[in-house]
Amino acid sequence: MTRICVRDLHKTYHRGSTAVDVLRGIDCEFDSGQFHFIVGPSGSGKSSLLYLLGSLDEPTSGEIEIDGRSLSSWKEAERNAFRRNDVGFIFQNFNLMSNLTALDNVLVPYMPAGLTTDLRQQAADLLKRVGLGDRLDHRPSHLSGGEQQRVAIARALLKKPKLVLADEPTGELDSQTGRDVMRYLRELCEEQNATVIIVTHDESHMTERDFVHRIHDGLIVDSRSALETAQVAATPGGSNSAVSSTP
Numbered sequence: 328m329t330r331i332c333v334r335d336l337h338k339t340y341h342r343g344s345t346a347v348d349v350l351r352g353i354d355c356e357f358d359s360g361q362f363h364f365i366v367g368p369s370g371s372g373k374s375s376l377l378y379l380l381g382s383l384d385e386p387t388s389g390e391i392e393i394d395g396r397s398l399s400s401w402k403e404a405e406r407n408a409f410r411r412n413d414v415g416f417i418f419q420n421f422n423l424m425s426n427l428t429a430l431d432n433v434l435v436p437y438m439p440a441g442l443t444t445d446l447r448q449q450a451a452d453l454l455k456r457v458g459l460g461d462r463l464d465h466r467p468s469h470l471s472g473g474e475q476q477r478v479a480i481a482r483a484l485l486k487k488p489k490l491v492l493a494d495e496p497t498g499e500l501d502s503q504t505g506r507d508v509m510r511y512l513r514e515l516c517e518e519q520n521a522t523v524i525i526v527t528h529d530e531s532h533m534t535e536r537d538f539v540h541r542i543h544d545g546l547i548v549d550s551r552s553a554l555e556t557a558q559v560a561a562t563p564g565g566s567n568s569a570v571s572s573t574p
Contacts, residue, residue: 329394329413329489329522331357331380336389338375338545349375351545353389357538362513363524364533364553367542373526374494376542380524381414381492382406411436415483415521417512419495421475423467429454429474430463433482446485453481457511473504477511484515491516493525497532505529 336353339346350372357363357380365373378384379391382398391398393409401409423432433450434442454463457477467475476496483491496512497505509532516523525532533539535554540547551559 330359331490331522331524332390332392333357333376333380334390334392336376336379336391337387338372338379338384339387349545350379350386353542353545353547355540355547355550357522357524359522360520361522362516362534362537363522363540364530364537365524365526365540365542366528366530369528371542372545373542377492377494377524377526381416381490382410383416412486413489415486415488415491417476417479417483417491417493417496419498421467421472421479423475423478425467428464428466429459429470429478432467432478433485435482436486450481450485453485453515454478456515457481458507471504473500473508476500476508480508480512480515484519484521487519488521491521491523493523495526495528497527497529502531505532 333353333355336350337348338350339348341347353372353376365376367373375384379386382401398406424435427435430447430450433454434447437446451460451463454460454477457480459474459477459481462470462474465474467478470478476499480496491512493512497508500508512523530539533553533556535552535557537553539549539551539553539556541549
């Protein structure tokens with residue numbers, strides 16, 4: 328499991344002579360072994376925050392602590408090992424290789440070091456767990472969007488990551504397929520006791536056990552459990568929010 332603390336995090340991008348402040352002092356915590364959702368309007372900084380948490384980018388200032396250690400103190404080799412061994416990335420656009428089968432797409436990260444029979448079997452078993460047992464030899468062009476996302480989930484979880492980062496994993500899927508994909512993701516991550524952080528516009532996938540971090544204009548404006556969010560929404564004057572009481 329992985330616990331993350333974010334303190335006064337800033338990220339500024341420069342476009343020519345213009346400075347764009349995407350994150351303007353983020354403070355939040357992500358407890359280990361929990362499902363966390365980062366929600367907010369487009370352009371609010373959700374994805375930028377996710378990439379910083381996964382060490383895919385570096386902040387302009389501020390601190391990210393992973394299990395009590397500041398990322399800024401890590402050597403490049405430690406960052407690479409963290410991304411390679413401890414983080415499972417799931418993106419909206421799947422990032423599958425068109426010339427490879429579903430099984431080989433799951434195994435892509437391991438190909439440089441060589442594939443073992445045991446690893447191939449683990450990958451096949453994961454694909455079966457997400458309902459793709461009869462699609463192992465299918466290439467992405469012969470898979471639906473939901474099936475491609477399930478391949479991406481299997482690829483991310485094969486390493487049994489401590490931290491799973493998902494950027495709009497259901498954004499390109501219809502409602503029912505999105506629910507199916509989230510169910511597989513939730514089941515597998517809970518089995519592996521991973522810390523999960525999901526950027527999304529869709530709050531219908533949350534359960535009362537999850538945590539919600541609301542971001543607006545580069546700042547976290549609210550962090551609380553989804554149960555508390557639902558209770559606030561139910562009070563007079565509360566905002567509407569769709570939170571499920573079951574996984």
